[in-house]
Amino acid sequence: MASSANDCLGAQSPASVLEYLREIGDDEAADKLQPPGGTGQAFGLNFGSEVWGQTGVLVGFIPPKPSARLATVENAYTLPPDPTLKESRVKISLERFWVQNYPGRGTHEILCEFTGKNQAEGEQEEMQFALTTTAQDGSSAAIVGAPIFLGVTVGKNGIAFEGKTINVRSKADEDLLAALSSGSFREGLGLLTTVQPALKPFVGLASSVVTAVMKRSKNAQIQFFKLGLDFSENQTSVALRHGSFAVIQADDVNWDWNKLAWNVDAQQIVDIATGKSIPFNYLVLRISPYEE
Template identity: 45%
Template structure:
């Protein structure tokens, strides 16, 4: 496997000096100084205290699941401890971005964040590589203005489930006309609608989306912040996340032990909140929805569809 280009590293994989230099380049002198002071402390090579305030430096992730039939406050389950819905094999689904909550991102004021999502469409004995890209904006401690945004419409689920990937890029360049012109085009305004046969026109679109992201990353004031790769399958005996209809909460976090029982999901705002005080989870996270694609004929519900395995 080829080594990763330095431009492709997320910010948390960079050295303290590199992070501080980037923060200064985008005008965040206060955070740069705070990072340098923390890194200079003799008791630790890590940046734990700094991370507690600037969560965009976390490199780990956890994945929770919220059933589609929850009331106003829903239980969040570990996505590795739910029962898969095997009737999804071979079905067409829609994948939507239901929430992107920004607790902290590099820089000051309103952040511009480029989001790239990737997956595969299973058609007969072949697969189509998929990518969809969009630009969002939000200040620290706020959600982006995206609710139920279509990503992939009509994606066919293979027998092995679904692999869903994504990354975010902090866009610090205020005059990046190349990015804005591309993302304002018709091809990027709606979700990627898929057919039941291979689409020759899809490869150029995927290539364009890939080129936009690569061009963005190579600008000095733009930097990848978070990457995730989530496999959702039907094997209830392994440690992978399981595939069901509902919402997946992908949280950018550290490597500490995680307990989903401390949190619940507020359906009206699509936010993760703490049970102890009702405050919002103070981390960056996505909420990704998976449901049947409109027009797909319904299949009889299976027992696995309505039975949840108790977490733990």
Template identity: 40%
Template structure:
């Protein structure tokens, strides 16, 4: 199954000269201080980009974790597991699920300051013997080093799961172009705030809606001053493969990182509402990450 975001190139996939050009377009204050002069990688700072800064957005890959629903003491820290170590819930086979956004954390994005982030989610909705691609976009304003003010934001309501599971994708675009920011304001209107409600039968309007949404995202990602920062594909199934991802109710964490994350060193603390080091709750997860929730759909 191919990715709907395969044509979107995130900044972590750029070569060093391309990164320098993009950061100059965005007037990144930390790197160029808003200077208009030509700046090359072999400049006053010396060396290549990676020699003098290592931002969280430079990675093109993601690492995944899972937090189970809390069923007893709501004040106790919750363990985080790798998605392949979780037992799948096979009662979700051919069932319907809801997907909600619980956390969008921007540790650092290109451009600095307050970010206008276009977040797009895509999935395959299983209808009888066929699949229809569905997508939903929303924009969030997030200060650097903080999380968007959202919990439980509806994305897909009543998504139909197939016999093999469900595929889920996400992309983020940092929008600095002022004209594009005006376009994004349309996504903040009420018709776009309730998520995409899906049925058990084919919906003729879904295909053109999805095409338009993906077209806008791809256009935004290529525009001057804008840049795609994150994208990931997560196939949730029932195999419980060591390197796979099991479909089960709970929270999934997608962290923009290159190195493996040892989830046994981290916990989620409900009293803080944060992911922290098990041995030091002042050390938070200093990456860009998305946390979404899967739950069973009920009429």
């Protein structure tokens, strides 16, 4: 299902956001954005305080082998690429998913979708993988190194894929989401060296589930990112290399990576001064060698 940052809850009108929050029973968040008797202007002043309302993306890089308990988190846009990865095959996995705050009360059920294209013998095949997880505000989802794409062929121009997260509040979708808990989906999308028509039904199932979930009014897209990993040495693209990429949902332009670190013990991005996890939603995606 095609998507963009414009489909995120944070990109919708104030009236639509308030209607959504009321519908899912999060009156506390709705009142915070627009207190009873408040105006649309008041909503605008408060909206930026909600991390789920931000639509920007920041990308940090965590080295594959941290040398200390607090490892450096670098700006992924300033790193040099590794040209030896051209024509290689890699594994992409979801290492961590930190939920600082999502709409709704209690435990959040979240659907994650990842899409892209794999180059195989001069042809392209669709990559699409979806998984579900749960988390409460201020905690990590129950995900540790979940495989997404196995055996992605790195072209001469690198690789590119998109991801999005969906806040699932409709109880009617439980049976649909159960399909994503089958063995095949838990093991990731294994790609072969040749284009395989047999993959299409698998990809189609993921697509149909996500499309159905997005049609329900109680479900909303929260985060969207488009990640291009290539071999260009410039300040506007992310370099392809082995390691972990932290995809942070944030609009803050006054960002200082020097103040952050990866806490190896807690498996969190933390503020060095306070030791606390950064107050943003983020995913950590790992690019590693693929072994046949």
